[in-house]
Amino acid sequence: MASIKVEPFSHEFVCEDGETLLEGALRNGLLLKYGCKHGGCGTCKVRLVDGDVAEQGPTFALSAEDQANDLILPCSSIPLEPCVIDVETSGLTEDEFFSGDTSRGYDAVLGRFEVVAGDIARVRLDLGDDEIAFTAGQFVNVEVPGTGLLRTFSLANCPADSSVVELICKQYTDGLFARFLRDADLGTPIRLFGPYGSLKVHLSHRPIIMIAGGSGLAPLLSMLRDLAAKGSDRSVTLYFGARSEGHLYALDDITDIGCRLPDFEFVPVLSESWSPNWTGETGMVIDAILRRHTTLAHDVYLCGPPPMIDGATPLLLERGVRQRNIYYDAFTPATQTVPS
Ligand SMILES: Cc1cc2nc3c(=O)[nH]c(=O)nc-3n(C[C@H](O)[C@H](O)[C@H](O)COP(=O)(O)OP(=O)(O)OC[C@H]3O[C@@H](n4cnc5c(N)ncnc54)[C@H](O)[C@@H]3O)c2cc1C
Ligand code: FES
Structure with a gap:
């Protein structure tokens, strides 16, 4: 077990042995921002102020500059001793931190699949009576039907259009989701999870x-x-x-x-x-x-x-x-x- 202090909120929680920082926070009903949960998207980056962690699995999203600035990926970091982390880099607010994880699963159906240019397809997933609340810039993880595997895609629609999820998907020849889309009938059920990510328009006077x-x-x-x-x-x-x-x-x-x-x-x-x-x-x-x-x-x-x-x-x-x-x-x- 290791106690983790989260700044700037001065709040402590405990990580069980073998748990990543992200798993520990979520289990304690707290939120650290995350997306892919496997070191690929960088959404979860925070600064390690004190203590030591072991990296577990891929850390693609961490550049050499990030590492020089003591940034770590909580989704891939297991604490080796009591740690202090600073979450300011992730843009997490105090309200979000204490509200815990509000992302969830959605049952959608394929409403549109159209190759619009070269290897780019536009896809619409219809949520029926359900609605997804998201900030423009965020992404979802789509479960490729029949595989149990997830693929990450950014939402392209306006948050005001909350009963659909519009995606723009590059069609890799051997892509798992790309192949599914090519063969699927409209109306096919698709499960997705989200929203995730911290990309958003920041308020400022700059162009x-x-x-x-x-x-x-x-x-x-x-x-x-x-x-x-x-x-x-x-x-x-x-x-x-x-x-x-x-x-x-x-x-x-x-x-x-x-x-x-x-x-x-x-x-x-x-x-x-x-x-x-x-x-x-x-x-x-x-x-x-x-x-x-x-x-x-x-x-x-x-x-x-x-x-x-x-x-x-x-x-x-x-x-x-x-x-x-x-x-x-x-x-x-x-x-x-x-x-x-
Ligand atoms: C935060 C985030 C948001 C994203 N949003 C979008 C989006 O809106 N639209 C979109 O098209 N993609 C997006 N991606 C990338 C997308 O998740 C991956 O490209 C995904 O692997 C595609 O799934 P697939 O099943 O079609 O292909 P896969 O089965 O995953 O891959 C098939 C083959 O293509 C190669 N490949 C796959 N993706 C890439 C890549 N990005 N670069 C180079 N080679 C690759 C694989 O190595 C493999 O050989 C996003 C990724 C992240 C992290
Ligand atoms: S790198 Fe994607 S959630 Fe950690």
Whole structure:
């Protein structure tokens, strides 16, 4: 057993032998933010102020910089002695901490599956009479029917549309969920869990840059729809990286958002091929951003493949963005996770 003190709430709980910090907190009716529970998403990152932990299982989500700053993943950390952790990095509020885990399971049915561009499919899961309360930017874990395995996808709908879960899913040829979707009939039952994750639009006076790579548009679309629904007057520029014009999608949704947000710009960036008529940006998204802004004092939200996020972050910092104003979800591959 090890006692764990959680700052800044000055609250202590006890972890049983062999329990991770996350398991201990949840068993004690407390919440630490989490998503994948297997070291892949980074949602649960907290700072280890005192004590020592053993890492158990994968820790993909922990960069060398995180480790240098004493960040750990409670979902993969077993305390070896009494510890003090600081949860401020995870954005957890005192109310959320003491309210415990409010995520739960939902029984949905497949309401839409449509390949809309290249290897991107738009999916709608209908919740019937049930409703999901979530913050724009969060994600769900979907149980692939017949396998007991979970796959993580960001919600793309506006939180006000709470009776559906809209997803944007990259279709990997050998993907477990991708294969299920290709063969499934509309109306097939699907169980999902959530909502999880701490990505959200942060209040500030700074203009916003959003950077989407491929299916990384999903949480940003939800955030944009939410900003539009709430009548926000924030300045937002959406950079959308795709291989070619044929890989761009959701253009009607983006046009609609542009009509509803007073200060919105959409910048598609094509990396591989484009027609002679294309007058827009080409190359890597980050290069387009650097061409268009000599200095940056923005809040920046990035979603998509980890190399896109890892490549863009140092260049954004060099151009003046503060580390604390960069928010992201890296779309890491799943490991074989069974629901608990
Ligand atoms: C917080 C979070 C949010 C996410 N949101 C989305 C989302 O909105 N839309 C979306 O499309 N994906 C999203 N992902 C990524 C998605 O969960 C994984 O890509 C998942 O593995 C896809 O499941 P699958 O069953 O189709 O393929 P799998 O059966 O898991 O994988 C099939 C093959 O493709 C490879 N592969 C799978 N995913 C990736 C990847 N991301 N990068 C490189 N290779 C990969 C695997 O290694 C394997 O060889 C998110 C991930 C995280 C952590
Ligand atoms: S919940 Fe810990 S890394 Fe995903």
